[in-house]
Amino acid sequence: MTKQEKIDAYNPSGIGMDNGHIYGLPFEFEESDIIILPVPWEVTTSFGAGCSMGPKAILEASPQLDLFHFDRPEAWKQGIYFLELSSELQQLNKKYKIKAQEIILLQEKGRSIASLAKEIEEINQACDEMRKWVLEQSKVLLHRGKKLILLGGDHSTPLGYIQALAQQYSSFGILQIDAHADLRNSYEGFEFSHASIMYNTLKLEQVSSLVQVGIRDICEEELALINKDKRITCFFDHELKRENYKGITWSEQVEKIVASLPEYIYLSFDIDGLDPKLCPNTGTPVPGGFEFQQAIELIKAVAESGKKIIGCDLNEVGNDPWDANVGARVLYQLCCYM
Numbered sequence: 001m002t003k004q005e006k007i008d009a010y011n012p013s014g015i016g017m018d019n020g021h022i023y024g025l026p027f028e029f030e031e032s033d034i035i036i037l038p039v040p041w042e043v044t045t046s047f048g049a050g051c052s053m054g055p056k057a058i059l060e061a062s063p064q065l066d067l068f069h070f071d072r073p074e075a076w077k078q079g080i081y082f083l084e085l086s087s088e089l090q091q092l093n094k095k096y097k098i099k100a101q102e103i104i105l106l107q108e109k110g111r112s113i114a115s116l117a118k119e120i121e122e123i124n125q126a127c128d129e130m131r132k133w134v135l136e137q138s139k140v141l142l143h144r145g146k147k148l149i150l151l152g153g154d155h156s157t158p159l160g161y162i163q164a165l166a167q168q169y170s171s172f173g174i175l176q177i178d179a180h181a182d183l184r185n186s187y188e189g190f191e192f193s194h195a196s197i198m199y200n201t202l203k204l205e206q207v208s209s210l211v212q213v214g215i216r217d218i219c220e221e222e223l224a225l226i227n228k229d230k231r232i233t234c235f236f237d238h239e240l241k242r243e244n245y246k247g248i249t250w251s252e253q254v255e256k257i258v259a260s261l262p263e264y265i266y267l268s269f270d271i272d273g274l275d276p277k278l279c280p281n282t283g284t285p286v287p288g289g290f291e292f293q294q295a296i297e298l299i300k301a302v303a304e305s306g307k308k309i310i311g312c313d314l315n316e317v318g319n320d321p322w323d324a325n326v327g328a329r330v331l332y333q334l335c336c337y338m
């Protein structure tokens with residue numbers, strides 16, 4: 001069957017097919033413009049566990065979605081394909097998560113980790129291996145002309161993808177939807193921590209700006225960097241809400257956020273940017289945040305601004321049917337607007 005024949009034969013109003021494909025779609029890899037790269041990784045997760053199983057949970061929850069999209073009714077015809085979960089990564093994740101947990105626990109008890117330099121180095125190396133794996137996968141997929149959406153795992157997972165984009169684009173900005181700034185220069189001893197992802201991406205000179213939205217849990221070190229690095233613009237959750245209370249609308253705020261972005265944009269969506277009722281099992285939930293449609297309106301505005309979304313990721317989705325249901329819906333919106 002050709003792709004067109006599959007589209008003609010497929011009934012998007014029918015029941016969600018349990019065919020092992022994302023959203024029950026009929027497409028294979030070759031026929032799909034959009035590729036989902038799952039990265040089952042949570043080695044440096046410090047609090048709630050489970051986001052390494054998020055991609056699988058999203059895949060399983062995905063057939064329950066109705067495919068109709070009000071703005072992009074034809075979007076599903078692009079073809080969306082979910083790559084196989086890497087068993088090597090899963091094994092590496094399992095092995096080093098146990099080691100990292102011991103180190104995190106010791107620190108939480110106020111113990112010194114000075115004698116554990118070798119163990120920490122091993123964990124950093126494992127995380128770097130994951131980064132390289134993502135970089136290589138991303139390069140191959142981008143060279144094949146695919147639109148790539150990375151699906152974490154914790155928020156450390158997209159670094160390799162962003163590095164691959166930096167080899168293709170001389171300058172682009174990052175739009176980060178998140179409860180946390182993720183600007184720590186390593187966290188709990190780990191260079192490639194989920195809490196350091198944006199610090200690490202800012203090392204790339206191609207990243208011309210970082211626009212953070214929904215941030216509401218932050219440390220002084222991160223705040224100092226926001227004030228120092230001219231590339232960073234932060235729309236804090238409390239400031240957005242305060243303006244709302246005074247009558248400034250979300251659509252006015254969205255306009256301002258979009259205006260602060262350059263022409264090429266990478267979108268990094270940490271699910272904990274949403275209200276935690278929508279992601280209760282994410283690694284580090286924080287009260288506050290966005291309603292579902294509020295976040296989608298922002299993505300829609302970016303997509304319709306004439307600026308170009310060159311890549312995106314969704315991360316920190318918890319391993320639970322409800323979290324996966326919300327995650328599958330955010331992911332579908334990303335597919336439609338990318």
Ligand SMILES: [Mn+2]
Pocket residue numbers: 155178179180182194270
């Ligand atoms: Mn994050």
